[in-house]
Amino acid sequence: MTKPLQRLKVSDNKRFLIQEDGTPFFWLADTAWELFHKLSREEADVYLENRARLKFNVVQAVALAEFDGVKTANPYGREPLKRDADGEYDPTQPDVDGDENYWTHVDYIVDQAAARGLYVAFLPTWGDKYHMAGFGKGPEIFNGDNARTYGRWLGERYGSRSNIIWVLGGDRSLIIRNHFEVNNGLAAGIREAVGDSQLITFHPCGNASSSHHMHHEEWLDFNMIQSGHHEQIRENYKHVKADYDKLPIKPTVDAEPAYEDHPVNFNASKGYFDQADVRIGAYYGVFSGGFGTTYGHHSIWSMTTEPGAYFIMTWQEALNRPGAVQMQHLRDLIESFSYLDRAPDQSLIAGNLEGANYMVATRGERYGLIYSPNGIPFRASLGKLPGSSVEASWFDPRTGEYTAIGSFANSGEAAFAPPTSGRGGDWVLVLKSV
DSSP states (O other), rough: OOOOOEEEEEEESSSHHHHHHHHTTOOEEEETTTHHHHHHHHHHHHHHHHHHHHHHEEEEEEEEEETTTTTTOOTSOOOOEEEOOOSSSEEEEEEOOSSSEEEEEHHHHHHHHHHOOEEEEEEOGGGTTTTTTSSSSOOOOOHHHHHHHHHHHEEEEHOOOTTTEEEESSSSOSSSSHHHHHHHHHHHHHHHHHSSSSOOEEOTTEETTTTTHHOOOOTSSSEEEOOSSSSSSSHHHHHHHHHTTTTTTEEEEOOOOOOOOOOOOOOGGGGOOOOOHHHHHHHHHHHOOOSSSEEBBBBHHHOOOOOOOSSOHHHHHHTHHHHHHHHHHHHHHHHOOOOTEEEEEEGGGEEEEOOOGGOEEEOOOSSSEEEEOOOOOOOEEEEEEEHHHHHHHOOOOOOEEEEEEEESSSSSEEOOOOSOOSTTEEEEEEEEEO
């Protein structure tokens, strides 16, 4: 019998997530918004098996999904909600009739994820179900009261699962009072059912963080950023630093940087984000203070089966795209060093570059890591770590391999030239105290 996953909680220093026994948890998530809604059980098994093999440990999925998830049935012909006396879909009446319904299908996927060591970042609803915002199919069915009832029902159904992390919001800005009441209602209902045994966060609109609206809400355990899919030059380190500097201290993660093969600025004529963009977003986010990162592929979140210019391949074809395969190397890198003492430290860089060449640095008590997104030569400030000397090496984000450089006196500045440069030539300088 598979051992249940440990529940997650916030570390004592409020910067990271840890397991119940205190083991650090590096969030390496994949974006699978339409997982519950569009995949059969057999297809879900294929997806989950692949993600576990690639060392992902979280999948992000939505119960009332974006693609007409209230009105359009799952692969077994079942919808998530019943209708009220007026014929409107009612979130206080989940359709659980029969042994095989929409929610037993969700149960199956949640449990199969757990069996493979995967947590589920579980969105109760996509944001168009309370805020159309000019896009999405809705319908707008939530208010504060029925959201609380629905949240309590979800908490009661999934509170016993140790692999659930609740994610509110659903890609929307909050403008009018009802938007806030819906999300606070969902949080209140979930908390009534699960107490503090499961974490809750908030998925914001693009180019924003949950901290903008929700940082001071007691139910918000950690912040979530959507740095988004607009400009080709990644600047998500700015979002992460802004969250990192806020009080009270809460952990933060970029849970939606640019997706691989997503049209730049949502316009296919501008080209598509590639593996280099994916890596830059991931390393920027983690080295700037994030407790992990989320990968996304445009055809996987949507579970595309009929590709075209906007979704350019099927979800099955996208499973082993280069960016997806390479994310495990970031997890391996971070987990190979002391964990809970890690913090962003730009002082390791002597004279940073600008724009697309901006570098980020992080360090623990006896190590430092500097990420150069285009392999441009730079100078590092030594003397930040203990000891009389440091051992330097290059870490390749594409392969996870190390190349030794040598030993340096631990003082002053030292020049480093990465093995390659140019677009896609990103490298991590690894410094270790001797």
